[in-house]
Amino acid sequence: MLYNDGEFWLGDGTVILVAGTIEFRVYKGLLAAYSPVLKDLFARKHPFRDVPSGDRHDIPCPVVRVSDSPDDLRHLLRVCIAGRMRSLYDAREPSFHEISACIRLGEKYQIAELVSQSLHVLRRHFPSDFDVWYKQPSWMPPNWDDVQALGVVNLARLTGESSLLPAAFIACIWAGSAVVHGLVREDGSRETLSPDDLAVCFDATSRIHEATVGVILRTFHPTPCKECATRKVCRTALRDALLSLEGHVRVLTNSDPFMPQAQFLPEGHVLGVCAQCASMVRERKWKERRGVWGKLPELLGIEVPGWIQPILELPPSPPKGEEAA
CATH class of the missing domain: 1.20.920 (Histone Acetyltransferase; Chain A)
Incomplete structure (x- = not known):
């Protein structure tokens, strides 16, 4: 049985996306403008369904099934439908699940701006610069679980952003045995490290x-x-x-x-x-x-092209909170 999504069943929507058992009625033209992959997908033949459109007569909407989880797709639609692609994370800290969904679906649907802004968040919290990293209040961004560091490793592998790997692996190592069992995504599926990256954690400890x-x-x-x-x-x-x-x-x-x-x-x-x-x-x-x-x-035991050796000299002053250290 299929169910209308409580957030994205828009009365004047022009396409129905089906993810799992959830249907999303949204704007075909808007999504196609963001994603060449979706534009191509919408151009193919799909079954149609007549759906109400406000006070007007029913209109035929193409019904397009996608392989994404409803939770991931909802994150993507929040960005696209709201039209805030250029200011995604201004003055707010996104959850791991939002960043993960936006990067994975951004890669899949070739939405470069979405991937770029989401990676910027990860670079801020998992930097290659020692002084920037050391001033972070904790291994992980606010309200992220320690085990979600393994998700950052997987996102770095997916996008080729190897500069994220050292800080992410350090966080994985200090997450302990939890990384073996993996993390649970919003849809209940479990994400784990690859065998090779799990070996990195064990060998590097x-x-x-x-x-x-x-x-x-x-x-x-x-x-x-x-x-x-x-x-x-x-x-x-x-x-x-x-x-x-x-x-x-x-x-x-x-x-x-x-x-x-x-x-x-x-x-x-x-x-x-x-x-x-x-x-x-x-x-x-x-x-x-x-x-x-x-x-x-x-x-x-990993390769990080361009990893810069820090200057081995005393900074002008220690980070806040460690004046006596």
Whole structure:
């Protein structure tokens, strides 16, 4: 049995799209203007159905079946029918499902502007620039589930936007075992990583943890800075910081190399070095963070053409919230 869509059954619509068990009555000319694929599809022969058109007599509408899910098609129609293609995401954060549907259907129906604007959202939240990425409040955009990072990987593969992959894979790795089971789309279908990309997550996890250990060891290496006037005290303090991690192996093996410096140390531990050495430690940490970021494609075992090694120098000031890190 077929059901009229509650949102897109327009009284003066000129075509009926059938997706699953849902019918959408919309404007054929408007959709054809956006999509050459739909224009070609509408030009083919289809069955017609007489449907009411306001106070006028019934009009014949072609009935066109598409293979998309009703939920995905609804996202596409919201964009096209509203006529806001050039300002899709102004002053709002779209859901993962909206971005996913718009990119997948935008690719399928060759709606370049839709794909471009949707990819812009992903580039903003999964950037290739370390400083932009580091200032993000979390691994994922607002109100997105961690496991949806695997959907970003799939969208990057679909569109060839490989610059999205490092940040997306990092988010997948920290999503843990949930990526194995995949994510559930709005229509109830399950989306998973390809076997090769699932292997990337498994294989890279140990390399990322190894990188974290290297970052910690090099950050707190017991060598004071050249300007240090209390070298013996600072050397001892740095060595004690490393030794304090002996009882906190989890920090060494399960942390990420980008977390704030203070989180490397056990709770309540005070570094106890001079101001000059404290600045040196902070500079080491920034250098190490950038170094790992520059090697992310190598650590992940993927190719990202044009991935730029970050400049290994201390920024003018740390990001907000990490002045002491």
